[in-house]
Amino acid sequence: MIQQRTNTPMIDWLVRLYRMLLILYPADYRAAYGPLMAQVFRDVCQDIYRQQGTLGIVMWWCTTLFDLALTAFEQRRKVRFTVSKAGLIRFSGPLLTAGGLLLVVTAFSQLQPGSHYSYYGVYQLLMFLLAPAFVLIGIGNFGVLLHYGARAGIFGRLALFAIAIGALICGIGFVLTMFRDSFWNIAGVGLLIYTGGTVIFGLLNLVMGILPVFKIVPIITGVQPLMMLTGLFYVERGPDIYALIFMMSIGICWAITGFATHNRLRQSVLAAA
Amino acid sequence: MSDSTLQPQDMLPLTPAVFHILLALADGEKHGYGIMQEVTAITGGTIRMGPGTLYGTIKRLLEAGMIEESDERPDPALDDERRRYYRLTSFGERVARAETARLATLLRAAQSKRLMGGAS
Numbered sequence: 001m002i003q004q005r006t007n008t009p010m011i012d013w014l015v016r017l018y019r020m021l022l023i024l025y026p027a028d029y030r031a032a033y034g035p036l037m038a039q040v041f042r043d044v045c046q047d048i049y050r051q052q053g054t055l056g057i058v059m060w061w062c063t064t065l066f067d068l069a070l071t072a073f074e075q076r077r078k079v080r081f082t083v084s085k086a087g088l089i090r091f092s093g094p095l096l097t098a099g100g101l102l103l104v105v106t107a108f109s110q111l112q113p114g115s116h117y118s119y120y121g122v123y124q125l126l127m128f129l130l131a132p133a134f135v136l137i138g139i140g141n142f143g144v145l146l147h148y149g150a151r152a153g154i155f156g157r158l159a160l161f162a163i164a165i166g167a168l169i170c171g172i173g174f175v176l177t178m179f180r181d182s183f184w185n186i187a188g189v190g191l192l193i194y195t196g197g198t199v200i201f202g203l204l205n206l207v208m209g210i211l212p213v214f215k216i217v218p219i220i221t222g223v224q225p226l227m228m229l230t231g232l233f234y235v236e237r238g239p240d241i242y243a244l245i246f247m248m249s250i251g252i253c254w255a256i257t258g259f260a261t262h263n264r265l266r267q268s269v270l271a272a273a
Numbered sequence: 274m275s276d277s278t279l280q281p282q283d284m285l286p287l288t289p290a291v292f293h294i295l296l297a298l299a300d301g302e303k304h305g306y307g308i309m310q311e312v313t314a315i316t317g318g319t320i321r322m323g324p325g326t327l328y329g330t331i332k333r334l335l336e337a338g339m340i341e342e343s344d345e346r347p348d349p350a351l352d353d354e355r356r357r358y359y360r361l362t363s364f365g366e367r368v369a370r371a372e373t374a375r376l377a378t379l380l381r382a383a384q385s386k387r388l389m390g391g392a393s
Contacts, residue, residue, distance in 0.1 A: 033332065036305055036357060037324035043306045044321070060321075067323025074329060 010054070011045045014061060021065075024072035026079045085146055092143020093262025096254050099136030102129045103251030110243040131174040134190075137254055138167030144211070144261060152201075152210045159201035166194030191225055198222025212264040213257050220253045281364070281371040284337070290322065290330045295339065295361065295369040302343045302360035305331065331359060339365030 018041050022034045041064060048056040109126035141164035149157045173187025201210075202219025209215050224246035287295070297303060297311035305327055313321050322330075334340040343358040361369070383389055 029332070033328040035355070037328050039355065040306045040309060040324045040327065044309065044324075063321070064323050064325075067325045071323070071325030071329045 008049065010057065011042065011049060014045060014057070015042045018064065018068075021068055024068065025075050028079070029075050088139075088143040089147045090143075090265065092140045092147065093258045093260075093265060095136045095140035095143065096258025096261065098258070099133045099140060100251045100253065100255030100258055102133035102136065103254060104248050105251075106130050106133060107244045107247035107251060110240050110247060127174075131171045133251070134167045134171035134174065134194075138164045138171060140254075140258060141167065144257075147261070147265070148210055151208075152204065153208075156201060156204045156208070156210055159197045159204065162193050162197030163201060164197075166190050166192070166197055170194055192229060195222050195225040195229055199226055211257060211261065213260040217253045217256055221250050221257075224250060281367040284339075284368045285372055285375055287368070287372045288330075289320075290326055291334065291339075292369070292372055293320065293322070294327075294330055294334060295365055295372075298340060298359060298361045299366070299369060302345075302358045304356035304358050306356070308359070334365065335359075338362055339368055 015038060019034070019038050022030050022037065025034065044060060045057060048060050052059075106126050106129045141160055145152075145157060145160040145164060149160065152160060167190065169190030170187050171190070173183055173185075173190050176183035176186055199219065199222040202222050205211055205218045206215050211218060227246075293312045293316070294308055296315060297308045303311060305324075308331075309322055309327055331340070335342070339362060340359045341362050343360050345358065380389075
């Protein structure tokens, strides 16, 4: 049964004010629930006015204001996180592709003759691209972690996290080496973490097929760094065609991974539409 | 949309607001204000949810697949047709049962330690 309305000018005024304050909520939330919230607010106002009079309304208004402030903050925080998470997932494919292509270009630095301990010429120019390449791969892998983390299992998630963090440390380390040689240690630590992550994730992907690429692709991104770290492979003097092939294969594998990830995401968005 | 791999135990413990709403819907569908009145009644008037908490929690429960919006609309002569009615899903009912069992276990533990029967 429709309840008897107890509309007073005060209740009407409070409801109007409450409706105005609903602007504090995110637009989507407001559109979905704003009218319902205003209706409930009015219903409670009428009930309380009948039972407790004006004092009750004042108490209810104070409670509602507190509730509104807390829940509006909560909804806004949620929207911001959801948007940033969705954005990171959406851009993870292009980021990985861009990072991979930069690595492919950087690979040509290995054709530089002479010592690879000193920076000069084409080698220097191309090695500058290594830092943004690893930063893009690092950020892209955070998106991969968010998107594929659930099916990767706990070890897969840890490995993806290691790839992302390791690549970022590597990227920052490469930039810092321009100022002091000892910062190679930072890049080295990053490379160690990155390699651990790529090898573990590569093996898991071989078994479980987590990513929408050929199962072999992810582990290739960790093979050369693993050989470098274990001393099986190193480049002291150029030109070195093997180093070029290794670096290029890592870049191509990241580019393929990025392309496949983006393509799969686009297909699932189209399917959901 | 609920994740089909989730078990009721994965959702526990529930927040008081969530459990109160599930409890309010346990005996049939209700609209937002009806839920609020039921919560006030079952808590002896000690809890009156604000509209923000009520609909924020309803949104979360809908996303978790614990409740759903009812397609049936009330007779305009009997109720305001703009209201939206909500009801428990089978998953929501299982979650409510699991939470009730959890609370019952705690209650038995409190009884065994003679904590029941009013504060002295």
